Amino acid sequence: MARFVITGTGTEIGKTVFAAGLCALTGGDYWKPVQTGTEDGTSDSKTVLHLSGARVHPPIYQFPQPLSPHRAAELAGETLDPAKLVPPTDVPLVAEGAGGVLVPITRDLLSADLFARWGMPVVLVCTTGLGTISHSLTAIEALRGRGCALHGLAFVGADNPDNIATIAAFSGARVLGRLPRLPRLDRASLLAAMTEHFDVEDFA
Ligand SMILES: Nc1ncnc2c1ncn2[C@@H]1O[C@H](COP(=O)(O)OP(=O)(O)OP(=O)(O)O)[C@@H](O)[C@H]1O
Ligand SMILES: C[C@H](N)[C@H](N)CCCCCC(=O)O
Numbered sequence: 001m002a003r004f005v006i007t008g009t010g011t012e013i014g015k016t017v018f019a020a021g022l023c024a025l026t027g028g029d030y031w032k033p034v035q036t037g038t039e040d041g042t043s044d045s046k047t048v049l050h051l052s053g054a055r056v057h058p059p060i061y062q063f064p065q066p067l068s069p070h071r072a073a074e075l076a077g078e079t080l081d082p083a084k085l086v087p088p089t090d091v092p093l094v095a096e097g098a099g100g101v102l103v104p105i106t107r108d109l110l111s112a113d114l115f116a117r118w119g120m121p122v123v124l125v126c127t128t129g130l131g132t133i134s135h136s137l138t139a140i141e142a143l144r145g146r147g148c149a150l151h152g153l154a155f156v157g158a159d160n161p162d163n164i165a166t167i168a169a170f171s172g173a174r175v176l177g178r179l180p181r182l183p184r185l186d187r188a189s190l191l192a193a194m195t196e197h198f199d200v201e202d203f204a
């Protein structure tokens, strides 16, 4: 059964849009275990529901401040218990982390450590433009060094064949595809772009 963790080289790079596209492409459910930054009424779960219509499993924790989970939890006066972050079982799943691969969940636990505990294959979302070579290779090393199974790379942005080939060559990681920046982002255009640029069999 297809079950993936979506992480990225950083925050605001397109993980949620890609995750929504992957749900639409594969029929997977969506889960954002820890959502920060809810004070403005937005959430990745709402975005994914809007962009894919996927079944969405509610977050275990939600915190108002748009910060790393460890800090947003502290400022909300809550204790985040990683043992409660158990992925929904027996369903095809697309789980999205907060920010990049080494974002702290608590003062003792980084996101990559949590992904390794889950044992689910990880898809790393990378941008295509200047700066991505180092950001992507650093994130890949961090994931592997912490025992995560890297399924492959999903690029977001304008085509940059040499950046993509360079990251693939140094890391040996599989390039799953590239999602362009869509001028109009809606359910139909996202599914069309995912179908054009990714192979559903790579997520079987
Ligand atoms: N392929 C795309 N086409 C058009 N807009 C995009 C695309 N990918 C991302 N965006 C836009 O870029 C912004 C950041 O994207 P997104 O919310 O997916 O990032 P993220 O990595 O999930 O961030 P976070 O770390 O907060 O979870 C959003 O405004 C989103 O609509
Ligand atoms: C609120 C924001 N959109 C993200 N979900 C949280 C990003 C945390 C990043 C922490 C860091 O790497 O410094």
Ligand SMILES: [Mg+2]
Pocket (backbone or CB within 6 Å): 015, 016, 017, 044, 096
């Ligand atoms: Mg997101």
